[in-house]
Amino acid sequence: MTKTPKSGRCVHCLQNVDNLTRDHVFPSAWYPDTTPENLQRWTIPSCKKCNEEYGKLEEDLLLRLGMCIDPEDAKSSGITDKVLRSIDPDYANDRTEKQTRERKRNKIKKEIVKWEAIPPIGLHPNFGVQNNVYYPEYLSIPISADKLERLCHKIVRGITYFVAQTFIESDFEIQFFTIDDKAAQTILKKYQEHLETYDRPGIKVVRAMTSDNPDAGFYAIEIWGRLKMYAVIKPKKLSC
Numbered sequence: 001m002t003k004t005p006k007s008g009r010c011v012h013c014l015q016n017v018d019n020l021t022r023d024h025v026f027p028s029a030w031y032p033d034t035t036p037e038n039l040q041r042w043t044i045p046s047c048k049k050c051n052e053e054y055g056k057l058e059e060d061l062l063l064r065l066g067m068c069i070d071p072e073d074a075k076s077s078g079i080t081d082k083v084l085r086s087i088d089p090d091y092a093n094d095r096t097e098k099q100t101r102e103r104k105r106n107k108i109k110k111e112i113v114k115w116e117a118i119p120p121i122g123l124h125p126n127f128g129v130q131n132n133v134y135y136p137e138y139l140s141i142p143i144s145a146d147k148l149e150r151l152c153h154k155i156v157r158g159i160t161y162f163v164a165q166t167f168i169e170s171d172f173e174i175q176f177f178t179i180d181d182k183a184a185q186t187i188l189k190k191y192q193e194h195l196e197t198y199d200r201p202g203i204k205v206v207r208a209m210t211s212d213n214p215d216a217g218f219y220a221i222e223i224w225g226r227l228k229m230y231a232v233i234k235p236k237k238l239s240c
């Protein structure tokens with residue numbers, strides 16, 4: 001086990017703080033239930049504020065994403081069940097918790113949109129209609145693009161620190177993008193000689209640091225084999 005330093009720099013906001021915590025690069029609740037107990041999970045130093053803010057963001061995203069994935073998929077084993085239980089009042093331990101779960105369930109139910117046909121835009125790649133699945137009706141849940149982008153930034157910063165013990169300094173920017181698998185393959189092919197893969201149950205991160213520009217990097221993040229996000233890190237352009 002790595003001991004948490006009491007003071008030091010937060011990987012996310014880059015501030016020096018006295019109350020460093022350990023933040024999970026891949027949120028701890030997102031690991032499938034088949035993950036071995038003793039497996040080393042990726043953690044990084046984070047200030048309490050960033051850690052708590054990301055905790056809320058990850059809880060919201062997990063609730064939404066967990067309802068959009070295949071409950072039978074081994075790569076996300078147990079995730080959908082856990083998400084549905086978290087808003088099921090029957091699983092509450094007391095009255096207050098029961099009310100909280102009811103409130104959460106009603107809130108998300110109100111956000112579900114019913115479609116006559118699959119909308120042509122706005123679908124996250126790999127979250128559209130799956131082949132060979134019968135859909136009695138088309139339902140969707142809104143997922144904040146801003147929150148996905150923040151999650152991507154967090155994982156990029158986290159992996160960079162985890163593998164290289166370096167911070168992405170403020171004179172660099174992280175550009176987030178989503179593309180379909182075919183377009184991603186083209187980029188990955190371009191970087192094929194520089195690719196390094198880091199994985200844990202439920203997540204795979206492929207990173208390419210190119211020798212012609214050692215400060216720039218390409219990241220491909222894949223969660224449960226379904227949610228795919230991409231990012232490029234490059235020096236910020238200086239404005240004159």
Ligand SMILES: [Zn+2]
Nearest residue numbers: 010013047050
């Ligand atoms: Zn921070």
